[in-house]
Amino acid sequence: MPFAFFISMAYQIEVTHLSKHYQVHEKEPGLMGSLRSFVARKYRAVKAVDDVSFNIGQGEMVGFLGPNGAGKTTTLKVLAGLLYPTSGKATVLGFTPNKRENAYLKQFTLVMGQKQQLMWDLPAQETFLVNQAIYEIPRAQYDATIKELDDLLELGPIMKKQVRKLSLGERMKCELAAALLHRPRVLFLDEPTIGLDVTMQARIREFIAEYNRRYGATVMLTSHYMADVTALCDRIIVIDKGRLFYDGNFRALIERVAPYKIIKLQLAQPTTAEALAQFGQVESCNGLTAVLHVPRATATESAARLLSQVKVEDVTFEEPPVEDIIREVFAGIGKDEARGARREARGAR
Amino acid sequence: MGRKYLALFRSAWMLSLEYRAEGVVWMMTNLMSIIMLVVWLSISHGGPVGGFSSGDFVAYYMVGLIVRQVTGVWASWGLSDDIREGALSPQLVRPIHPIHRHVAANWAEHVMRLTMLLPIVAVVLIITPDARLYLTPISIAAFMLSLLGAWLVSFLSDYAIGILSFWTSQATAFTQAMQGLKVVFSGILAPLQMFPAAMQGALNWLPFRYMLAFCNEILLGQTRDERLLFGLAVQWAWVLFFFILVRILWKLGARSYGAVGA
Numbered sequence: 363m364p365f366a367f368f369i370s371m372a373y374q375i376e377v378t379h380l381s382k383h384y385q386v387h388e389k390e391p392g393l394m395g396s397l398r399s400f401v402a403r404k405y406r407a408v409k410a411v412d413d414v415s416f417n418i419g420q421g422e423m424v425g426f427l428g429p430n431g432a433g434k435t436t437t438l439k440v441l442a443g444l445l446y447p448t449s450g451k452a453t454v455l456g457f458t459p460n461k462r463e464n465a466y467l468k469q470f471t472l473v474m475g476q477k478q479q480l481m482w483d484l485p486a487q488e489t490f491l492v493n494q495a496i497y498e499i500p501r502a503q504y505d506a507t508i509k510e511l512d513d514l515l516e517l518g519p520i521m522k523k524q525v526r527k528l529s530l531g532e533r534m535k536c537e538l539a540a541a542l543l544h545r546p547r548v549l550f551l552d553e554p555t556i557g558l559d560v561t562m563q564a565r566i567r568e569f570i571a572e573y574n575r576r577y578g579a580t581v582m583l584t585s586h587y588m589a590d591v592t593a594l595c596d597r598i599i600v601i602d603k604g605r606l607f608y609d610g611n612f613r614a615l616i617e618r619v620a621p622y623k624i625i626k627l628q629l630a631q632p633t634t635a636e637a638l639a640q641f642g643q644v645e646s647c648n649g650l651t652a653v654l655h656v657p658r659a660t661a662t663e664s665a666a667r668l669l670s671q672v673k674v675e676d677v678t679f680e681e682p683p684v685e686d687i688i689r690e691v692f693a694g695i696g697k698d699e700a701r702g703a704r705r706e707a708r709g710a711r
Numbered sequence: 712m713g714r715k716y717l718a719l720f721r722s723a724w725m726l727s728l729e730y731r732a733e734g735v736v737w738m739m740t741n742l743m744s745i746i747m748l749v750v751w752l753s754i755s756h757g758g759p760v761g762g763f764s765s766g767d768f769v770a771y772y773m774v775g776l777i778v779r780q781v782t783g784v785w786a787s788w789g790l791s792d793d794i795r796e797g798a799l800s801p802q803l804v805r806p807i808h809p810i811h812r813h814v815a816a817n818w819a820e821h822v823m824r825l826t827m828l829l830p831i832v833a834v835v836l837i838i839t840p841d842a843r844l845y846l847t848p849i850s851i852a853a854f855m856l857s858l859l860g861a862w863l864v865s866f867l868s869d870y871a872i873g874i875l876s877f878w879t880s881q882a883t884a885f886t887q888a889m890q891g892l893k894v895v896f897s898g899i900l901a902p903l904q905m906f907p908a909a910m911q912g913a914l915n916w917l918p919f920r921y922m923l924a925f926c927n928e929i930l931l932g933q934t935r936d937e938r939l940l941f942g943l944a945v946q947w948a949w950v951l952f953f954f955i956l957v958r959i960l961w962k963l964g965a966r967s968y969g970a971v972g973a
Binding site for chain 2: 439442443444446462464467468470471472474477478479481483484488489491492493494495496497498
């Protein structure tokens with residue numbers, strides 16, 4: 363018994379067979395549809411989250427990947443206490459989130475890229491002060507945290523400008539600062555870099571990584587931008603149509619699904635695909651540009667041979683695009699599902 | 712909690728300063744009361760009407776301006792927007808109930824307007840010799856208590872309507888209906904003594920009188936002793952009723968918000 367207790371204390375976030383279904387009322391288009399729905403409403407059950415289980419330990423940075431409508435945001439909202447599980451269990455830091463106890467609310471933060479908490483017509487600083495009071499942050503700690511956030515995010519004078527006059531990037535920085543004033547132990551970040559330019563995205567990513575390093579905070583991140591996940595998370599959870607498809611090391615997934623590297627060549631003189639085929643799998647070869655896929659294990663060796671024997675103007679080495687990897691994962695899942703469905707159909711006969 | 716309110720009040724105050732243009736709208740709403748006063752003054756020129764002399768009308772509407780300002784509430788609009796747009800979510804993950812922000816905003820506005828209104832009302836009352844207020848320690852204390860009660864009944868009933876937004880997108884239609892009823896039956900338009908006696912009887916039990924007219928009557932000396940105690944009892948019973956209603960509706964609403972997907 364005590365041993366089991368110790369094990370469970372090791373996880374900060376525990377999700378067990380979590381399901382979230384809700385009824386969406388369906389209405390046919392047009393006037394007849396409106397009348398019909400007025401008299402007899404038709405409901406359709408949506409399985410936003412379907413039997414999902416995972417555990418996250420302290421200090422982990424976990425990326426949540428999946429297409430739109432996969433259930434990523436819904437899962438985060440359950441963990442933040444905004445939604446009630448239909449079945450299954452979710453606990454964070456030992457709390458049941460939907461009870462929304464103040465003791466729990468003070469220990470995490472939820473940042474949603476499209477929703478803001480900053481007061482629109484006042485400087486961000488004013489929202490910070492309100493948060494200081496609401497989260498009951500002692501003055502000394504507040505000053506220290508503001509200074510650190512200022513350093514990390516380079517807030518400077520934008521804290522004193524009205525929020526509505528800030529650019530999107532500046533606003534996002536202030537949103538993050540406001541969300542982290544109370545030094546939460548757990549961060550739920552839902553699309554935090556959405557709409558930002560590349561430089562700002564990189565800056566935000568560095569900040570999150572640094573925050574995790576300094577405070578050992580646990581981070582759960584959803585994003586459409588694969589670069590967010592690649593840069594920040596060692597572990598990813600892939601979710602689609604509410605179901606969990608992969609939970610593990612990101613690099614391992616890449617190895618498994620895309621065990622190759624991409625070499626892009628800018629040739630000094632035209633050559634043929636056959637000539638390049640000895641170095642790796644030729645994806646394309648038009649005139650002076652060529653793209654090869656080489657196995658990871660022998661990538662450097664192949665590259666060395668290639669460069670010694672072929673005259674090139676320029677060469678770049680790239681990881682396979684993460685979008686392709688994810689597509690592969692889902693294609694693989696699709697194939698498995700189709701195979702399973704065929705097996706079932708055969709069994710039924 | 713006090714420190715939280717101080718911080719909320721401070722930022723609400725700053726926002727009120729920002730929205731200076733709304734002061735014009737506010738002045739327009741008070742204009743209606745002034746116009747009604749002018750109407751009654753011309754009617755009562757020949758003699759008292761319904762027990763009200765010209766001076767009494769002045770006193771009624773001047774005190775009414777103060778009470779109307781204090782019982783002005785609009786939280787249901789903001790709450791309705793927040794619920795429908797999902798902006799309630801960031802508020803729900805913070806360790807303070809969303810209602811407090813509305814309370815602070817409401818009072819910041821009251822303090823701001825009253826500082827402008829009180830001197831004007833005081834001057835008008837002073838220069839009108841017939842406008843006499845019934846001022847005793849008891850009536851003043853009772854007035855303050857009834858003013859607090861009036862604010863609570865107004866605010867809580869409005870907030871309860873706002874909470875309906877969890878289930879319907881038409882909650883603000885109810886707000887406007889409530890506002891309409893309030894203008895007539897709380898004595899904003901005319902003193903309740905002008906209504907037929909049977910109707911006055913019914914109005915003694917409904918919450919509307921206790922949102923304005925009741926307070927006016929106390930300070931005009933029209934409601935004293937047992938009637939005063941009776942009125943306070945009914946008013947605070949309504950306060951308790953709306954308080955419980957808000958609590959129950961909020962619990963149900965938050966649960967429904969969590970069920971449907973925010």
